[in-house]
Amino acid sequence: MQSIKLKSGHEIPVLGLGTWQLKGDKCREAVKKAIELGYKHIDTAWIYDNQEEVGKGIKDSKVEREKLFVTSKVWTEHLGYDDVLKQCNETLAQLDLNYLDLYLIHWPNKDINLSETLRAFKKLVQEDKVRSIGISNFNVARVKEAKEKSEIPISINQVEYHAYLNQENLLKTCKENNIALTAYSPLARGEVLEDPILIKISNEVDKKPGQVALRWLIQKGIIVIPKASSEEHIKENMEIFNFELSSRQMNDINNIQVKRRLVNPDFSEFED
């Protein structure tokens, strides 16, 4: 599995399993299956209300904890210093793990002092409960603000990014600040699978449109966390390391003119 070295010094596998809306046994099974098939990276969040099942899936896989990369996120209403510490402890208990590889601020909250949240993140790193810290759903201005305010490196910004939301400006800002970018909803929740340009390229490279959509992202240096529940999809999304898109194919996808934000589309702060 390819990985990217983060500013914290730790490595993140470029492919992870997303788990939003995976619940109960379906979630436990999907996590176990993905790890058995070779996934090393799992993405969850306190608000997904599935951390116990994610933890059980990890245990069921019998793969050593140190070989895995687990991300969780603190919910936007709990960004005060004590709330962050409390929610992280709850997350660790639910997952039945003693550390997280990555802990993210799930969404910015203008009513809570960002420096305070970041101080709590630093404390979690000092206590070995978290290895790397990051942000999620932060636009260009907020990325710069977080970098300035954090006393320890911000390793990741996790944002919506797919062929229908190519946020080049945000990607450039993250790269300039040595912050890796993780694409959530990398398949646009299934929407890009019907795209004529992706279908054309998938025929050229003899792959599925979804595999082309994910390959485009990793070739841009972006980490991807597609959510999949069936074994077929989990497997398909892994088979993106044995082919390459040409610069013409990359540019054809870069130039898709659709701009569609699927998660919280009214969050106008995003218009960079």
Ligand SMILES: NC(=O)c1ccc[n+]([C@@H]2O[C@H](COP(=O)([O-])OP(=O)(O)OC[C@H]3O[C@@H](n4cnc5c(N)ncnc54)[C@H](OP(=O)(O)O)[C@@H]3O)[C@@H](O)[C@H]2O)c1
């Ligand atoms: N930080 C944030 O605010 C935030 C927000 C949204 C999402 N996320 C994270 O990002 C992850 C992924 O995003 P997402 O769940 O919104 O959407 P996504 O990964 O773009 O799409 C998931 C959908 O695509 C389907 N799918 C997966 N692989 C497929 C394949 N090979 N062929 C055809 N269909 C396929 C899935 O179906 P099946 O389930 O039937 O396989 C599911 O319906 C989330 O699960 C979550 O971990 C983070």
